[in-house]
Amino acid sequence: MAAPSPSLLAHPFVKWPGGKRRLIKQISKIIPDKLVKGRVSNYVEPFLGGGALFFSLQSRLDVDRVLLNDKSAPLINAYRVAREDVEELIEHLRTLEETFYNRSAGRREDYYYMIRDKFNERLAKDHDSTDVEAGALFIFLNKTCYNGVFRLNKSGKFNVPYGDSGNPRICDADNLRAVSAALAPATLSHKDFKSFSRLLPELDTRSLVYIDPPYAIKNGTSGFLHYNNKIFSWKDQLELSKTVEELRSSGARIIISNAAHPDIEELYPEPKFHRLTMNRSSTIGGTESSRKRVSEYVFTSYNLPRNARLEGWGE
Ligand SMILES: C[S@@+](CC[C@H](N)C(=O)[O-])C[C@H]1O[C@@H](n2cnc3c(N)ncnc32)[C@H](O)[C@@H]1O
Incomplete structure (x- = not known):
């Protein structure tokens, strides 16, 4: 992913619920050094949405192959x-x-x-x-x-x-012109994430996979999670964790964002995965004042760099 234009770096061209613009600084800091300083063989995002992480990294990483996907065909x-x-x-x-x-x-x-x-x-x-x-x-x-x-x-x-x-x-x-240049090397698809299992033979320890599925909704103060079957059900979450487990066996560096909840913790257990918690204000909701603070988990399939306990994490 070479820099598209010396004057302007591309940023998301759509406003997307669940978009990670507010978290990319922190997520960028946990990309393994080996990938930031050397070549990345594959950059893979099966849940692209607005592509906040892709756009923030595309000028900084040297990537051989970029695969960007979202089930939404119009997107x-x-x-x-x-x-x-x-x-x-x-x-x-x-x-x-x-x-x-x-x-x-x-x-x-x-x-x-x-x-x-x-x-x-x-x-x-x-x-x-x-x-x-x-x-x-x-x-x-x-x-x-x-x-x-x-x-x-x-x-x-x-x-x-x-x-x-x-x-x-x-x-x-x-x-939009910067976006166009940034996307030039990418393969774009609108498949279900399950088809990403087929990538397994092509992934290696220089591959970076960012998994950002739709989150479940927390039900009131009970901490109970409500999964919307039409958007992304609990069954989807289970299948996703199996797909992640398969991809992990390649040694690929995988980062997963998800809701901060014990149900989710069980899907990505230690020591296979490493967990960080962070708080931010919700981007979904009516007026600014009605927006709530929400916690999110970020899991990695690799040991976190020592400086990963950052400001903004686990507040
Ligand atoms: C939380 S959003 C991703 C946000 C993105 N990281 C960003 O920064 O804007 C989740 C995305 O997953 C997509 N999606 C939902 N179900 C999917 C599925 N089964 N397979 C692939 N993508 C799916 C949605 O269309 C949505 O864009």
């Missing part, structure tokens, strides 16, 4: 479009942004719902080939919907309401 379409047709994407986004800004507050909401309908028409189509317009509509909706949430209803339609968040930046052309 991966946006990544492919950003990589392959960035100028056309920027043109579409500029038009959407201008039309949106030129409307009064009340009429912006109507425009949002019109674009949402248009996007839903395209969602029905096959996403295996890149679709620049669908990519632009996806980014527009991500910037203008409620909290950047991407949720489909039972009929597979995007149903998130308008976010009414003032004047969101919809077309960040410089960043």
